[in-house]
Amino acid sequence: MPRNTSINADIRDARNELGARLRELRRAAGLTNQQLAEALPMAPSKVSKLENGRQSPTDDEVRSWCRVAGAEQEIENLLVTLHTLETRHAEWQRVMRGGQAQVQESVAKREGETRLIRSFQPTYVPGLLQTPDYARTRMEQNARVWGKRADIDEAVAVRMRRQGVLYETNRVFRYVITEATLMYAVCPPEAMLGQIDRIVSLSMLPNVRLGVIPFDTDFVVAPTHGFTLLDNRLVTIETMSAELNLAQQQEIELYGKIFESMALAADYGRKATAHLTKAARAIEKRSARRQASE
Known part of the structure; x- marks a missing residue:
C-alpha cells in the first residue's frame, strides 16, 4: 500500500x-x-x-x-x-487502514449531524449529487491510489444512501462547481450525461442551491482545491488518499469567505441549467467524434 x-x-x-x-x-x-x-x-x-x-x-x-x-x-x-x-x-490512519465503504459511513454520520452544507468543487461532482455510475468511477480511481478495491460495491451503495439527506427539508445545501467539472472526462460519456441529468434534477429541490462558474470567469481566488463546510464547525478537504478536517475558527472563517467568493462568481437557475445543457451537448459531440475515429 x-x-x-x-x-x-x-x-x-x-x-x-x-x-x-x-x-x-x-x-x-x-x-x-x-x-x-x-x-x-x-x-x-x-x-x-x-x-x-x-x-x-x-x-x-x-x-x-x-x-x-x-x-x-x-x-x-x-x-x-x-x-x-x-x-x-x-x-489519515482511518483511510489507510479501512475500506472505502467505511469512509462513506463516516461521512454519512457527519452529514447527519449537519444542517448547512456548503461545498465548492472545481474538479468532480460532489458526492451527494453523484449517480451510481459516476460514483463507481470515482471509487475505482481512488482504489488505484489506496489499493482498496474489494468493497467498491458497498461503498457506492453507502454513498447512494447518503443522498437521502437531500430530501430532508430542514437541511440546506449550497453547491458551487466549475464548468470544467462538467467537461473533465473522469467517466464514460454516457455516465457523465446521466450525471448531468441528475444534477439538473437535484438542483430543483427547494433546499438545494447549485451554482456553476463559467470558463471565462475571472476568479478573485484561484480554485486551488475543493472543500466542504459543515455548518460553521468543520471544513473537509479531500486529497488523493485521505481527507483533512480543519476545525480552527480562523480556518472555518477563511473557507467561509472563499466559498462566498466562489458563490458570487457562479451562475444560478436558468443560467446554470444552460451551462449544464451546453456541457451535455459538448460531451455528446466528443463521444461521436471518438466513435467515428474507431
Missing part, C-alpha cells in the same frame, strides 16, 4: 507549528528548558521533543505549560490546534 507522504507532511508541519508556539511561550516567560521542565514537572528531554514537533502533548500538558508560562489566555487556541492535529492524524 502506498505511503501517504502528503498527509504525513501535513501532520508533521502541524506538529512543528504547535511545538514552535510552545517554545515561544516558554521563551516569552523567560524560562529555560530545564526551568520549565522542573515547574511542570516533566523530563527536559520531553520538553525538547514537544517543542521540536517530535511528539504531541496531551490536553493537560498544554494547560500546565500555559499556566507555568503565564499564558492562560492561549490555552483554548492551543487545544484547538492540538485537537485539529489529532483529527488529521486519525483521518
Whole structure:
C-alpha cells in the first residue's frame, strides 16, 4: 500500500507549528528548558521533543505549560490546534487502514449531524449529487491510489444512501462547481450525461442551491482545491488518499469567505441549467467524434 507522504507532511508541519508556539511561550516567560521542565514537572528531554514537533502533548500538558508560562489566555487556541492535529492524524490512519465503504459511513454520520452544507468543487461532482455510475468511477480511481478495491460495491451503495439527506427539508445545501467539472472526462460519456441529468434534477429541490462558474470567469481566488463546510464547525478537504478536517475558527472563517467568493462568481437557475445543457451537448459531440475515429 502506498505511503501517504502528503498527509504525513501535513501532520508533521502541524506538529512543528504547535511545538514552535510552545517554545515561544516558554521563551516569552523567560524560562529555560530545564526551568520549565522542573515547574511542570516533566523530563527536559520531553520538553525538547514537544517543542521540536517530535511528539504531541496531551490536553493537560498544554494547560500546565500555559499556566507555568503565564499564558492562560492561549490555552483554548492551543487545544484547538492540538485537537485539529489529532483529527488529521486519525483521518489519515482511518483511510489507510479501512475500506472505502467505511469512509462513506463516516461521512454519512457527519452529514447527519449537519444542517448547512456548503461545498465548492472545481474538479468532480460532489458526492451527494453523484449517480451510481459516476460514483463507481470515482471509487475505482481512488482504489488505484489506496489499493482498496474489494468493497467498491458497498461503498457506492453507502454513498447512494447518503443522498437521502437531500430530501430532508430542514437541511440546506449550497453547491458551487466549475464548468470544467462538467467537461473533465473522469467517466464514460454516457455516465457523465446521466450525471448531468441528475444534477439538473437535484438542483430543483427547494433546499438545494447549485451554482456553476463559467470558463471565462475571472476568479478573485484561484480554485486551488475543493472543500466542504459543515455548518460553521468543520471544513473537509479531500486529497488523493485521505481527507483533512480543519476545525480552527480562523480556518472555518477563511473557507467561509472563499466559498462566498466562489458563490458570487457562479451562475444560478436558468443560467446554470444552460451551462449544464451546453456541457451535455459538448460531451455528446466528443463521444461521436471518438466513435467515428474507431
